[in-house]
Amino acid sequence: xxxxxxxxxxxxxxxxxxxxxxxxxxxxxxxxxxxxxxxxxxxxxxxxxxxxxxxxxxxxxxxxxxxxxxxxxxxxxxxxxxxxxxxxxxxxxxxxxxxxxxxxxxxxxxxxxxxxxxxxxxxxxxxxxxxxxxxxxxxxxxxxxxxxxxxxxxxxxxxxxxxxxxxxxxxxxxxxxxxxxxxxxxxxxxxxxxxxxxxxxxxxxxxxxxxxxxxxxxxxxxxxxxxxxxxxxxxxxxxxxxxxxxxxxxxx
Amino acid sequence: xxxxxxxxxxxxxxxxxxxxxxxxxxxxxxxxxxxxxxxxxxxxxxxxxxxxxxxxxxxxxxxxxxxxxxxxxxxxxxxxxxxxxxxxxxxxxxxxxxxxxxxxxxxxxxxxxxxxxxxxxxxxxxxxxxxxxxxxxxxxxxxxxxxxxxxxxxxxxxxxxxxxxxxxxxxxxxxxxxxxxxxxxxxxxxxxxxxxxxxxxxx
Numbered sequence: 001x002x003x004x005x006x007x008x009x010x011x012x013x014x015x016x017x018x019x020x021x022x023x024x025x026x027x028x029x030x031x032x033x034x035x036x037x038x039x040x041x042x043x044x045x046x047x048x049x050x051x052x053x054x055x056x057x058x059x060x061x062x063x064x065x066x067x068x069x070x071x072x073x074x075x076x077x078x079x080x081x082x083x084x085x086x087x088x089x090x091x092x093x094x095x096x097x098x099x100x101x102x103x104x105x106x107x108x109x110x111x112x113x114x115x116x117x118x119x120x121x122x123x124x125x126x127x128x129x130x131x132x133x134x135x136x137x138x139x140x141x142x143x144x145x146x147x148x149x150x151x152x153x154x155x156x157x158x159x160x161x162x163x164x165x166x167x168x169x170x171x172x173x174x175x176x177x178x179x180x181x182x183x184x185x186x187x188x189x190x191x192x193x194x195x196x197x198x199x200x201x202x203x204x205x206x207x208x209x210x211x212x213x214x215x216x217x218x219x220x221x222x223x224x225x226x227x228x229x230x231x232x233x234x235x236x237x238x239x240x241x242x243x244x245x246x247x248x249x250x251x252x
Numbered sequence: 253x254x255x256x257x258x259x260x261x262x263x264x265x266x267x268x269x270x271x272x273x274x275x276x277x278x279x280x281x282x283x284x285x286x287x288x289x290x291x292x293x294x295x296x297x298x299x300x301x302x303x304x305x306x307x308x309x310x311x312x313x314x315x316x317x318x319x320x321x322x323x324x325x326x327x328x329x330x331x332x333x334x335x336x337x338x339x340x341x342x343x344x345x346x347x348x349x350x351x352x353x354x355x356x357x358x359x360x361x362x363x364x365x366x367x368x369x370x371x372x373x374x375x376x377x378x379x380x381x382x383x384x385x386x387x388x389x390x391x392x393x394x395x396x397x398x399x400x401x402x403x404x405x406x407x408x409x410x411x412x413x414x415x416x417x418x419x420x421x422x423x424x425x426x427x428x429x430x431x432x433x434x435x436x437x438x439x440x441x442x443x444x445x446x447x448x449x450x451x452x453x454x455x
Contacts, residue, residue: 001412002367003369005370071269075435075436076394098263122366123298124298196365197364197366198368221364222369
């Protein structure tokens, strides 16, 4: 049976892991490669790297982190942040990443998603989607690091992007991100219902029950958390042991 | 020297990294002469069947691979590299290498496609390749298509994703795995190590 995935996320800037609370104010949480190795050894099912202040200067630092990570981890990982061209994606895959996530670049230029899917296969292309509630039962896609409301509904964009070739969706709820009050079940449920690709739920993990809830009620395929793991509030093993007891399929 | 065949379809670095960690000598190459001199071959692969076959043919590697396999050289096909061993693929109706009898089918659509994530295997054959591998061990899969061998005897491991399919095939010197051992943690490394050991015993 296909297992639900537990995915630590490493938000990085200038080669260091940082974690924001609702997309602002960062606390330093360490060296990305060491952290990646630690999570891989502890039983993480996958890793997500996001270069949150992606700039041209940062790109070489990022590629170096990807290369060194690929040498030490034995689980898949995706890398995102500032992807604008097929060549950006190629460089990251060549450096050893398994998947690349596109966010603002894909929204502004949807052809990027179809071009990358054609070139590398849908399984390499993750749509990273930041959603925020703007009204009753209405979540819009926000871009530029969660700063700009596109006016487009999350479900609409999720459907379109998967049709273009995105093979997976990394769905971040801006409203719950960093709050530790639980994942956004309602939003996740809507997106998982609308698309036929796996969805990684992100934003709001604070306690063990939150993980069970997002799998059981939100139908997520994977659950992502950052600071919870970085600051050792919960270990991956604790989360997995708990979910296994709840009879959720989890890799040993 | 193990050769990881480079045919422009990605994830070569992760296979190389895994072999490096195991202390197995390997090189990434598309050079027919180097491939012929190798002790074992690995055909990795992420991507589409059509592109994969086109790239192999363009470099004449389809013939080289077939020759080397027929000579009895240990061979491991990973993911697309496994699928290409069969006669044809539904993915773009592509004619493949035809080294193993059977075809490559797409998962039925009521499931999420691609299958992405960790799934379990059940071992169907006793083999040195499965040393220290157990039933229900998890491996990392990324696939929309799966192999349907004509000869049931070649199925060495099965996995269920909506339908039950051959996730590992083995025939003589040929092994194919639908998952990515190079991305499957400890169990994946164990399988790669078993393959490397088996290859050393032959050469």
